[in-house]
Amino acid sequence: MSDCIFCKIAAGEIPAELLYRDEEVVAFRDVNPRAPVHVLVIPVEHVPGTRPVDPARAPLLGKLLTVAAGLAEELGIAESGYRLVINQGPDAGQAVFHIHVHLLGGRRMAWPPG
Ligand code: 5GP
Numbered sequence: 002m003s004d005c006i007f008c009k010i011a012a013g014e015i016p017a018e019l020l021y022r023d024e025e026v027v028a029f030r031d032v033n034p035r036a037p038v039h040v041l042v043i044p045v046e047h048v049p050g051t052r053p054v055d056p057a058r059a060p061l062l063g064k065l066l067t068v069a070a071g072l073a074e075e076l077g078i079a080e081s082g083y084r085l086v087i088n089q090g091p092d093a094g095q096a097v098f099h100i101h102v103h104l105l106g107g108r109r110m111a112w113p114p115g
């Protein structure tokens with residue numbers, strides 16, 4: 002989508018610190034990190050969020066989680082633990098309407114979240 006910031010990052014039109022890229026998925030560091038490791042994992046395709054529910058997207062959503070988990074290993078936070086978060090909609094504080102998995106780690110995190 003032309004006015005979507007994450008589409009622009011996926012297209013290389015806006016710089017980001019890329020940690021992973023293939024034909025379907027891109028991962029990059031969050032510009033405003035909330036933890037020592039804060040990475041966003043997104044599909045190249047513009048998908049606004051987890052809605053509308055579409056079983057055909059299951060492989061892509063699974064791939065986002067798999068790439069995030071692989072990066073956690075690479076970045077050395079897998080043993081200490083990490084959190085994978087998708088903010089969906091207003092109550093979750095979703096700010097960018099291109100689906101993204103937050104990979105957060107490197108410090109102890111509160112549960113339940115605020
Ligand atoms: P949301 O609240 O939608 O789940 O989170 C959006 C995230 O995207 C925020 O953590 C924010 O810091 C991050 N973000 C927004 N714009 C940019 C950007 O231009 N570059 C990068 N690297 N991260 C961004």
Ligand code: ZN
Binds near residue numbers: 007009047
């Ligand atoms: Zn987009």
